[in-house]
Amino acid sequence: MNKSAPIVKGDTVDSETRCTHYHTDKDIIAIKFYCCNTYYPCYQCHNGYADHDIKKWPKAMFNEKAILCGVCKHELSIHEYLTCNSTCPHCRSSFNPGCSLHGHIYFEQKS
Template identity: 60%
Template sequence: MPKIYGPIVDEQTRCTHYHTEKDIIAIKFKCCHKYYPCFKCHEESENHDIIRWKAKEFDTKAIICGVCKTELTIHEYLKTTHCPNCQSSFNEGCQYHHHLYFEVT
């Protein structure tokens, strides 16, 4: 499994910013190709702006389920509310931050 960066609270990728039962994903940031649990972790750890994934890149594996460590493409992640491998639920509130990671309309 790729390394997860930032202030991680547990082995399922929860961080100091988001740590509910459903906060179990990490996102590969296009700008540095590092996995972070959230944009706040990235901001605290990196010295550059976030570059969003373009729609034509949504077949890129850029999401990790913190429970089973399955990597999902951006398309797969955006089309579901749970991990297709282990069925763990993802935080529905993350959709409010999609515009920070992905060029979505």
């Protein structure tokens, strides 16, 4: 039995998790936010819909599934995502490498 894909909230523009803020061919991930356990395509969508500030995922929880591939709906752990070289390990779709520029918003950074 296949489980259904997680719900992605925010200003999505298609079924592959692109949003009004980020919608190139490679903008196909959603992030489960630590603060609310809810998937959004980006921090701007979170800020527009959630009634609270973003809390970063602590390094100790990087084995938690918190990244959704919009193409195949596979959930990656944060560690898998940070080490996947911008490619889904399940379907081989390319993720936007520019997303790493926002990592400090979502994930506790190395000391």
